[in-house]
Each structure stands twice: as structure tokens, then as C-alpha cells.
Amino acid sequence: MDIYFYNTLTKKKEKFLPLKGNEVRMYSCGPTVYYDAHIGNLRAYLFMDSLRRVLKYNGYTLKHVMNITDVGHLTSDADEGEDKMMVAAKRENKDPYEIADYYMNKFLQDMDKLNIERPEIIARATEHIDIMEEYVKKIIENGYTYQTEDTIYFDTSKLPNYGILSGKKVDEQKAGARVDFDTNKKNVSDFALWIKAPKEHIMQWDSFFGKCYPGWHLECSAMGYKYLGEEFDIHTGGIDHIPIHHENEIAQAQGFCGKIPAKFWMHVNFLKINGGKLSKSLNNFYTLSDLKEKGYLPEVYRMFNFGSSYRIPINFTWDGMDASLKALIKLKEGYQNHLNGNDEIEDDVIKNYEVKFHQAINDDLNMPMAMSVVWDVIKNPKKSKKFAELLLKFDTVLGLNIDKPIESQEKMIPDEIIELAEKRKMARENKDWAESDRIRDEIAKKGYTIKDTKNGYELT
Numbered sequence: 001m002d003i004y005f006y007n008t009l010t011k012k013k014e015k016f017l018p019l020k021g022n023e024v025r026m027y028s029c030g031p032t033v034y035y036d037a038h039i040g041n042l043r044a045y046l047f048m049d050s051l052r053r054v055l056k057y058n059g060y061t062l063k064h065v066m067n068i069t070d071v072g073h074l075t076s077d078a079d080e081g082e083d084k085m086m087v088a089a090k091r092e093n094k095d096p097y098e099i100a101d102y103y104m105n106k107f108l109q110d111m112d113k114l115n116i117e118r119p120e121i122i123a124r125a126t127e128h129i130d131i132m133e134e135y136v137k138k139i140i141e142n143g144y145t146y147q148t149e150d151t152i153y154f155d156t157s158k159l160p161n162y163g164i165l166s167g168k169k170v171d172e173q174k175a176g177a178r179v180d181f182d183t184n185k186k187n188v189s190d191f192a193l194w195i196k197a198p199k200e201h202i203m204q205w206d207s208f209f210g211k212c213y214p215g216w217h218l219e220c221s222a223m224g225y226k227y228l229g230e231e232f233d234i235h236t237g238g239i240d241h242i243p244i245h246h247e248n249e250i251a252q253a254q255g256f257c258g259k260i261p262a263k264f265w266m267h268v269n270f271l272k273i274n275g276g277k278l279s280k281s282l283n284n285f286y287t288l289s290d291l292k293e294k295g296y297l298p299e300v301y302r303m304f305n306f307g308s309s310y311r312i313p314i315n316f317t318w319d320g321m322d323a324s325l326k327a328l329i330k331l332k333e334g335y336q337n338h339l340n341g342n343d344e345i346e347d348d349v350i351k352n353y354e355v356k357f358h359q360a361i362n363d364d365l366n367m368p369m370a371m372s373v374v375w376d377v378i379k380n381p382k383k384s385k386k387f388a389e390l391l392l393k394f395d396t397v398l399g400l401n402i403d404k405p406i407e408s409q410e411k412m413i414p415d416e417i418i419e420l421a422e423k424r425k426m427a428r429e430n431k432d433w434a435e436s437d438r439i440r441d442e443i444a445k446k447g448y449t450i451k452d453t454k455n456g457y458e459l460t
């Protein structure tokens with residue numbers, strides 16, 4: 001069955017076919033590992049996961065690269081401010097490499113909790129400095145750069161089609177420039193490729209231009225090229241990547257080899273809260289742990305995301321999470337009812353559902369439509385193992401573990417309480433009974449009960 005994806009590059013829904021045989025080569029912009037991922041970030045990776053699963057459902061194999069940004073992403077996407085890794089290192093009084101390891105592992109755990117499949121290749125920027133240096137040298141050789149005392153810039157005016165993704169022209173960007181834009185740049189849209197590192201910038205490497213670190217956009221171009229070649233099938237990211245990061249990736253690739261690297265550019269829209277951004281200052285920078293504390297497991301958030309197309313903004317609400325939790329429970333019950341059923345079902349009925357589901361996911365990942373087919377199957381008054389089997393097939397795309405019960409209440413105990421219980425266990429091992437009692441009281445004050453058992457403890 002044909003697949004159609006909306007392509008930001010052409011601004012149309014287009015029929016998708018891989019460039020080479022049966023393998024889809026795909027690149028996804030991954031996280032900057034300087035903080036916990038919030039549920040908005042995670043929406044982006046849930047979209048990436050659905051795309052993977054839909055391609056696999058259609059019989060394709062995948063070569064999928066996701067980067068981990070652990071150097072060079074400044075606090076503004078457009079070359080301003082400090083390196084985010086350095087900001088985090090100062091905030092937490094740690095080495096930026098420690099910060100990167102810590103938040104990368106947390107991010108990968110979040111992916112696992114959400115049942116997001118891991119891309120075939122996870123590439124860390126700091127492990128690819130050599131390929132980035134080679135990439136920059138070629139762009140210089142090809143005449144697309146200029147250099148100031150401390151930076152090698154990409155000259156966007158050298159490209160006739162700079163702005164192809166967002167529809168912005170170099171001149172327009174100039175006209176709308178803020179007065180404080182870096183006066184060393186020739187055009188507002190020019191961007192740093194390779195930057196001389198000040199002494200305090202811990203992440204720096206010897207290079208043809210002295211001790212340097214790479215500009216943020218470079219890693220995706222260089223690593224995409226290394227693993228997927230000059231041209232590949234799909235590039236994904238959030239809509240915030242369209243005007244700067246992906247525009248600059250396209251510019252770099254054109255400077256490097258004259259080609260736009262990906263055929264399809266797919267972008268996921270934002271998760272909003274009260275119509276606005278998630279932010280620390282508004283106290284709505286929710287993470288998976290926050291959801292868990294409120295009683296919602298990651299799979300509920302996964303379900304929540306299937307309520308809208310990836311291309312439109314969604315508004316996060318606790319009511320929405322409640323509805324998703326109820327729906328998830330019903331879904332799993334519905335599966336069990338079918339599993340226990342023995343009604344006769346004609347093959348055509350199954351085929352009909354199957355086609356509708358397939359059409360929905362192949363129509364630019366129309367998950368709300370796909371879910372409506374799933375509900376039709378669940379609600380079918382006849383109960384049959386054939387329907388249960390069909391639901392399991394659909395679940396290879398949904399990733400909801402439809403055949404497993406919703407995780408037990410015990411697993412919903414917040415991390416904070418588990419940490420206290422672990423501390424108490426240690427105190428008991430050290431025979432510090434006073435501390436053990438104190439922690440038990442603290443746990444009780446927070447509304448939980450701890451009971452000692454043969455193997456440790458039980459929390460309720």
C-alpha cells in the first residue's frame with residue numbers, strides 16, 4: 001500500500017518510496033543532554049517512534065541515526081549565548097562530560113519507559129569531532145565560508161536557495177535583523193561552523209584553526225553523511241528546527257557536496273500547556289517522573305499522544321491524561337475480552353479493519369484515525385481470538401503493550417518515595433534504627449506505608 005508523508009521541503013503530502021531498495025535511511029535530531037527531557041521533548045521522540053514503526057509495518061528495514069548533542073548547542077539556536085553544556089556544568093558544579101553522560105542515560109531510560117525503539121545508530125557529537133573537522137574543511141575548500149578572528153562562518157548569501165525549508169530569504173532576514181546581531185557576520189543568517197574555544201570552554205579540540213569546538217548545526221550534517229551518505233530518505237525534528245537548524249544543515253550539505261541531504265523533511269509540532277510553552281519558571285516543565293507522581297505511567301502519555309496528528313500542536317491537560325488512562329484500561333480489557341471469545345468471524349471482516357488501519361497510518365501517520373479503527377475492533381459485539389490477534393498486529397505500530405495489564409499500582413510509587421525506602425534499607429543494614437524510624441515516619445507523612453519483608457520492604 002502506498003505511503004504518503006507531508007514533506008516540509010515541498011510543503012505537500014507526497015508518496016514515499018526509499019531511494020535505495022527496501023531500506024529506509026533516516027536521521028532524527030536528538031536531544032541536547034543538559035537537562036531532564038520534558039514531556040514536550042518526549043512528544044518529538046514518540047513521533048519519531050511512530051514513524052519507525054509505520055515504516056516497519058510496511059515491510060521496510062531501517063537504518064536510523066539519532067544524534068546526541070553534547071557540545072556546541074548555544075542557549076540560542078542562532079549562535080548566541082553560552083554552550084548549554086557549560087551552563088549545566090556550572091549549574092550542577094560538574095564536568096560537562098559528566099553532565100552529558102548523566103542526562104543522556106536518563107534520556108535513554110525515558111525512551112525505554114515510553115517503549116520508544118532505539119534507533120540503529122545513536123551518535124554522540126563529541127565522538128565525531130574528526131568527521132566534523134573534515135566536513136568543515138571541505139566547505140571551506142568549496143568557497144562557502146569566511147573567517148573572523150575566532151570563528152569560521154558559513155556565508156549564506158553564497159547559496160541561491162538559502163531559506164528553502166522555511167521560505168525565508170537571506171535579504172528578508174537581514175531586513176528584520178535585531179540591532180544587536182553579531183557584527184562580525186556578513187548576513188544575519190550566517191552561522192558559525194567552527195569556533196575558537198575560550199580557555200574556560202572545557203570541551204575543545206586541536207584543529208586546523210587552533211583549539212576549537214564545532215557549531216551546533218555541523219554535527220547533524222557530518223554524522224548524517226558518515227552513516228547515511230550524501231543523500232538519504234527522511235530527516236526528522238521538531239518544528240523549531242525548521243527556520244535555523246535544518247535550514248543550516250541543508251546549507252552545510254550544499255556547501256559540502258551540492259546536495260540537499262534528505263528527500264523528506266518531517267517535523268513534529270509542539271506540545272503546549274495552557275496554550276503556551278513548558279518552562280521551569282511557570283512550574284509546568286513536566287517530566288515522566290512528574291507524571292508518575294500524579295499517578296500516570298508513561299504508557300498513558302503515549303496513549304495521550306495518539307489523540308492528535310503529529311503536525312498540529314496539542315494542549316496538555318490533566319483531564320486529557322485522565323481520559324487517556326481510562327481509554328488505555330478499556331483497550332486492554334477489550335483485548336482480553338476478544339482473547340477469551342470464540343465467535344465465528346469471516347476473514348473479510350478482519351481484512352476490512354486491516355485495510356482501514358493500514359490506510360490511516362500510511363496517510364501521514366494519521367494516528368487518531370488509526371485509533372478509531374482500533375476502537376471499532378474493540379467494540380465489535382462479537383468476541384474472537386482473531387480480533388485479539390489483529391489488535392496485536394496493530395500494536396506493533398501503537399507500542400501500547402495491549403496484551404499486558406496496565407502496570408501495577410506498586411510501580412506507580414514515586415521515585416522520591418523509593419529513594420527514601422532505599423535510604424531506610426541502608427540505615428537498617430547499618431543497624432541505625434533511629435534513622436530507620438525517622439525515614440519510616442517521613443514516608444508515612446507523604447502518604448505511603450513501608451513494611452519490612454524477608455527480602456527488603458514493601459511500599460503501599
Ligand code: AMP
Pocket residue numbers: 029030031032033039040041042043044237238239240241268269270271272278
Ligand atoms: P532539545 O533537547 O532542546 O534540542 O530538544 C529536543 C527535541 O524536542 C527537539 O526536536 C525539539 O524540537 C523538541 N521539542 C522541544 N520542546 C517541545 C515541545 N514543547 N513539544 C514538542 N517538541 C518539543
Ligand code: ZN
Pocket residue numbers: 028029030220245
Ligand atoms: Zn540536528
